[in-house]
Amino acid sequence: MGLLSMSTFSSSLQSRYEAVEAERRRTWSPEALAVNIAQREALVRAQPETKHVKAGDVLSPHVLLNAEGTTISLDDLTSSGPAVLVFFRFAGCPACNIALPYYAETLAPVLKAAGIPLVAVSSQPFPELDSIRTRNDLPFPVLNDPELTLSRALGITYLFDEAAQEAAISKGGRSETLNGTSSWELPKPTVLVLSPGRVVSFIDISPDWMRRTETPAILKALGLENRSVSHAA
Template identity: 75%
Template sequence: MSHLPPSLQSRYDILEAERRKTWSPEALAANIAQREILVKEQPGTTHVETGDVLMPHNLTDARGRITSLDDLVSGGLAVLVFFRFASCPACNIALPYYAETLAPTIKEANIPLIAISSQPFPELDTIRTRNDLPFPVLNDPGLSLSRALGITYVFDDIARQTALSKSSSSETLNGTAHWELPKPTVLILALGRIVRFIDISPDWMRRTETPVILKALGLKDKGVSHAA
């Protein structure tokens, strides 16, 4: 019997259990409350849907080189994974998970995988180097694409104060004066910037599993992420 890597959610369950042991009740409650609010509000938000055509947008890499959405889909399809910021613990679980379970399969199909955050470089690139990610990590300057997709959220007061207490700022997280981040999102884009699939995760501790992405791509699910 072959060994299957654990699912993304099972990895988050371990992190959640650890936080319940080590975090103060106040910090844990604040974190959970923000996520619950975002989940509750999500049905009332406006965001792009399958079949929509995106306007042109440019992304940048750590060297300042520009990549357009049209560049990404020049071969047909591309998988775009939006995440919060480089030091986000949940993001440091999600991107290695996709590297392990998704990247090899879609590479065989010549479909690029790109991780995207609004956090500026050079800090943004630390998540790629720390996890030895086999796919590019690009910057969405000024949250331009994230806002156009309708996937951003605004920090509540407690989350903002928590970030400030850790000497963080909105500029270090997204390069703007606004306390705003993208909700973790998986977007499959087709030639012509047509949205083939979008899955938005308002709770950043519950994100899109690899089998869901492979199914949307029409690729065979090899069962790499079903194990609990």
């Protein structure tokens, strides 16, 4: 396989979301579709005024948990150089089950070859959180951000609006199963490139969870935009 162009990567993830959007418009009830779209559009409108960390900021120490309950600090992840953290909503999120396999296909091989850690992060507690890794056979760890501590520090969380909260409760949902807290709050999908010393070198926040960071943008932030999947494998 030759070099994969930026446009190839870019269309790959977005085309998967466009197919899902089209299917939802055919099969979902108008009411359910309206609730989903309204929350996403509201988050996009609010994003410019939302306070969050930016490139150059230095994070305070934080720890994440793996499925065995072992703590992994941000300093652990960046002990040998930069690390890439992909924040996602929860294991049962359909859009997350599209994004993480995409990153497994297009991003993970390049980062592995470059010796750069890649981890996915969600506030959802284990053991349910680990189901997204096993279901998609992900080649990178899935870690828990206990009680949204790191996500809140980054400024990337959002609250369900009333309609979305009611829709979740009507299906038997509980905030505790999503984030371990009593708050209906989740991280917005976010890609964070962290350098040693907990320095933010790149952050991209996706308030619309059906529009996420493409692999070329991440590779460019790392200076790896000319690497191919075949070369990394």
